[in-house]
Amino acid sequence: MATFEIFLKKDGRDEFRHVGALDAANDELALISARECYVRRAEGDRLWVVRRDNILSPDRDFTAPNADKPHRHHSGEAVAARRKALREMIEAQTDE
């Protein structure tokens, strides 16, 4: 038996989303089981069935260092705050 991860996509521009996993003896049984276990109520109209073995998944150390890089966040808040401060300073100088 192998474990398969199941992804579904609804019609339109929705992306594929992970919906669960199942065990199956081979690819054909995985497809059949996925159809019956995850789309039996037409929850989606496109199906990806992926062997878990085929998913590349590095350990957590591979991604952990990037948790400490706030300068890569670009929410725009800091820039907006600086622009606002600058605008107010210019307006204050103009008034003088």
Add this chain to the structure above:
Amino acid sequence: MSEISRAARDVILAFVDDEHLMGQQHTEWIGVAPFLEEDLAFASIGQDELGHAAMLLEALVGSDDADIDALAFYREASDWRSCALAEITLPEWGDTLVRHWLYDAAEELRWQLFQGSSVQLLADISVRALSEEQFHRRHGNALLDVLLCVDDARDRIMASLHKLLPVALTMFDGAPGEANAIVEGVVSGSLASLQGDWQLRVDDRFGPVDWDAVDSDGVATPAPSQRTQRHDDFAPLLARMLEVLDLDRTVTW
């Protein structure tokens, strides 16, 4: 439902009863199938078979639930037209899987008899049913593809096959009105006419069967009776089917 003749009713009822009982047999594995994924898959197939029975019942009596229940559940045993393969109790999963395959291999051929039916509603139902049957057959084949390659499993599957083949032949016993239904164009052929193609499917799937040597030492097999005789397992099966319904026949579930 005036367009349904008595002969048509006979052949439809034979199909209704087989589908109804097979659906019931499948659903009795809910919660106890060998593994969770199979539990769900087999339940879906059972639901489909019950759905086929419901569509055919509606063709016979209209959409009133009480009329459908009366025909589906409350007939004398001698008025049922099911075959023994659909009636027998099979507590072993291997037997159940083989029955599933044998039945669906024939069921697909049976629906093809309705494809050009003079009763348009039956032709329409056959289109939907055939689209579902291809998945039922794919399911059975996928499991057998795996199991027939493992020595122990293959031995058990082949033992089930030889036990069930005689009783499976009861599927090809036609109901009393069948000949007239063919004349009327309700179906394009008899159940017996399907047996040759079905046997080829069995040979192709399991290896050549010595059809002349198929005998009934496995499961007690009733003689052809135009589906008027019931197997001993029928009465307890029907009792299980009525167990909840009989709590209150008037209630709407």
